[in-house]
Structures are given as structure tokens and as C-alpha cells.
Amino acid sequence: MMVDESLLMQRMAGRKLSGLIAATYTPMKACGDLNLDVVPAMVEKLLLDGVSGLYVCGSTGEGMSLTTRERQLVASAFVNATAGRVPVIVQVGHNSLREAQELAKHAQQIGASAISATCPSYFKVASVQSLTLCMQELAAAAPETPFYYYHIPVLTGSSIDMVEFLTHADEAIPTLVGLKYTDTMLFEFQRCLELSNRKFDVVWGCDEMLLGATATGARAAIGSTYNLAAKIYRKMTLALASGQLETARQWQSKSIEMICTIGRYPFHPAMKAILAMQGLDVGPCRLPLESLSQSQVESLRESLDAIGFFEWSGDTSKPSDA
Template identity: 80%
Template structure:
């Protein structure tokens, strides 16, 4: 039986805030999990000012991992976090039965929330099907807040999100909001303002964080927060203190950084940058590529040329002059 008082407590008034790192999955050179690195990863992110962890998403190669592997990773991040910051576990799968297994496990190990993409091999083309699918999935973790993960560029599902939230609100008791990874700021704003700002809508496009923050985003989930959280924190601080030109400068630097990384296989390049910062999380698993030694050397040189290694260490407050 569901503890309804506990459910209400967990669903109400606990919106995410700040920068939430979409965590990488540490692996050995042969592609096996390397769970002993996770505590070090969490400590680094805490020092960088990260306010939450999003585990086994696109960044964490969740779709390339087995269900037991995903369970092991989720448990390791929850344990390493020690309640110091929320852990959201991504449980989406082409098999909704496997998603239910992952969701139930996430609740069992104490994840603060679950999140899920929709099945993507067979495309979800109607709002009703999306609601029914997410209802079935979320029912396996009836005491854990649920965030739908909207990322149409990967799932191929472009359902109208305000319509989904409206229909899902009644059907899914644990629904609290969305991870919104698209570039439609107008739709993001509609979701934020829906039902008297009922839903916790979290931004998911690092290149557009400034626009999303100006639109009303309180939290963002992203890959590059793993390597440059301090840059994004400076941008947010500049914006909230009324220094729009400075905020634009920080966002411009983030865009340049992402553009530079994007000239290489993105997630393998990100893992290489983490190694450059002293955190060896290994390579990615096929079908993602690995960087050659020449590519890693070239990447480091390009990042040095744009000043990245200074940005990621930035500690100064923005000028008030």
C-alpha cells in the first residue's frame, strides 16, 4: 500500500534548482563498469557547486547499458551522494517492463526522483499513447517523483508538452514535471506557466541556458556542467545581479566551448576533458566512438586556445563596475 502522506510530502514544494549534472558512466578500457570512480566524481561535482545528479541519461549512456548495470550505477550514485544532493535516475527503455524494473529499483535504493524517455524504436505519435506509456512506467515507483524526459531529437517523439502535462496530471499521480531538452523556448515557457506554475520544468540545452533562465528556468540538467559548472554559475550570477552584458559573455564562452567539443565525437570528447581535469572516467561504449591520441591532443590544444582551462577554474565574482 502506498503511504499517501509520504507521497504528498515528496511531491509538493520540492522543485529542483541550480545546475544538475547529467553524469557520465565510468568505464574501463574494455567497456566494463568502473564503479569505484563514482565517489570521486560526486565529490568533484559538489566542489564545483553542482546541485543535483541525473544518472543513466543520454550522457551516461543509459541506453547502451544492461538493466543490471544501470541498477548498479544508480545505487552507486545514491550511496556516494549520501543525501547531500538529489539523485534523479533515468529509467527509460524501449521495453516498458524493463523500465518498470529500473523504476522499482531506483525507489528501493532511495533515488530522489525518476525520469524517463519514451520508447523510441516504435515511435510514440499521440499524446494518449505517451501518457499511457509513462503511467505504466511510473506505476512501478509509486512513492517517487517522476519527470518525463522530453528529447525529441533522439526519441523522434514531438508530442506537444503542455498538452502532455495537462493529460498526464490526472493519469500519473507521481508526475512532477519535465526534463525539457529541446530548443523551443516558447513551449518551455508555456510548460512553466501551465496550471499556475504547478510543474517543475527543468531546462536541458546548455547552449541556451541564458535564454531559459531569463524565461524562468530555476534548474537545468546538462552534460557540460560536469566540466564547466563554474562558468555557468558566473553567467547565472551575472544575470541575477542585472549584468546582462556579462551574462551574455559567459554564455558566449559556453557556446564556443561546446562548438569546439562538437568538432569531435561529443561524449567521448567530454570524457577526455574530464581526464584532463584529473578525473579518469574511461572511454565510451560502442556504438559511441573513442578518441584517438591525436584527437585528444588536438582537443586539448583547441580548448587551450579559447581559454577553457581558465574558465573552468573561474572563481571571481562578476564586476559591479
């Protein structure tokens, strides 16, 4: 396929993401089927909360538990509902690179702002060369769409040095613009940010460490808990930008407390349960993720109430001491 270089350059010119990008959940019915009628309401809530982009069909969106056709339907629903108001990045990684190519082609056809992909994970990718070849083959299917590699070693089992990957893949993948960096190694994240005179757009992926990443130089972050509490993260980054470091620390502390509380339960099912508590019913997760029992939902609500979540995740001006 011929690359329209002028169109590619136009799309990549304003390529750097900024702010909070919500890793969206995939709404489902009780039977496990997609419930895409909910997507417009999800998008409006996120935009009202101040997110600046959406990341679709990633780990949070259970992309790996969906069929290729389902993933295409989900991507289309979010692109249509967003209507160009914020960037939509579609995660197209798959154990089958052929399926990943189909997802990448579709994302380009529907006008996604960018694509992103994990590497194949059943057969482990063990070298920079192998990772580059895999991502080169995948990204070539969407030659006019910016590409972000999704680095999440805890799930893929691939812990390849990202500085080496960016250096090696730079010329091999013309559409490569950066990474979704979901690891806790701030020093490697900083090296990636500073590589080649800050050429690459490296987006942070660990919500509970956003303050440290922002201080290190992160301009954008993709995360699950921005679905629930984008407002506290925005207050944290605004406090940091205005020199109110102690206030910023307090907001990050609230985030950590929230995440640790949710982490006592199966995480993504608990997140979906909390969205329902906030008035947005996105249904259950799909197996192998098990839904919470009613007693677990009640216990989760009590635990969140005990830490003041429902107060300080709203429109408060200062972190609550609750």
C-alpha cells in the same frame, strides 16, 4: 501496489529542483566494463564545483547502452556516494516498459530523489494518449517517487506537444511533477512553466541556451557540460540575477564557444577525454560511441587551450578575452 499517499506528498512537497544538475557520465574501464570505484571521486568533484543535483543514466550516462543490471549498479553507486547531500534523479526509460518498471522499482528502493524517463523510441510514440499510457505504466512501478518525463525529441523521435501532454497526464500519473525539457523551443518551455499556475517543475536541458531559459523562468537545468564547467554557468546565472546582463552574456558566449569546440569531435567521448584532462579519468565510452584517437585527444586539448578553456573554466571572476 498501494500508494503511501502521506510519503508521496512529503516527497513531492519540496519537489522543485533548482540550480545546476549534472547529467553524470558512467565511468568505464578500457574494456568497457563499469568502473564504479570512480563514482565517489566524481561526486565530490561535482559537489565542489557547486552542482545542486545529479541526473544518472541519461543520454550523457549512456543509459541506453547499459544492461538493466548495470543501470541498477550505477544508480546505487551514485545514490550511495551522494549520501543525501543533493537530489539524485535516476533515468529509467527503456524500449521495454517492463524493463523500465524494474528500473523504476529499483530506483525507489535505493532512495532516489526522483525518477525520469524517455519514451520508447524504436516503435515511435505518436500521440499524447499513447505517451500518457506508456509513462503511466512506467511510473506506477515507483508510486512513492516523483516522476519527470524526459522530453528529448532529437533522440526519441517523439515531438508531441508538451503542454498537451502535461494537461492530459496530470490526473493519469499521480507522481508526475514535471519535465526534463531538452529541446530548443523556448516558447513551448515557457508555456509548460506557466501551465496550471506554474504547477509543474520544468527543468531546462540545453546548456548552450541556459541564459535564455533562465530569463524565461527556468529555476533548474540538467546538462552534460556542467561536469566540466559548472563554475562558468554559476557565474552566468549570478551575473544575471544581479543585473549584470552583459557579463552574463559573456559567460554564455564562453559556454557556446566551448560546446562548439567539443562538437567538432564525437561529443560524449570528447567530454570524457576532457574530464581526464581535468584529472578525473572516467574511461572511454561504450560502442556505438567510438573513443577518440590519441591524435584527436591532442587536437582537442590544443583547441580548448586556444579558446582559453582551461583558464576561464576555473575560479576566475570575469570572462577571459582569450
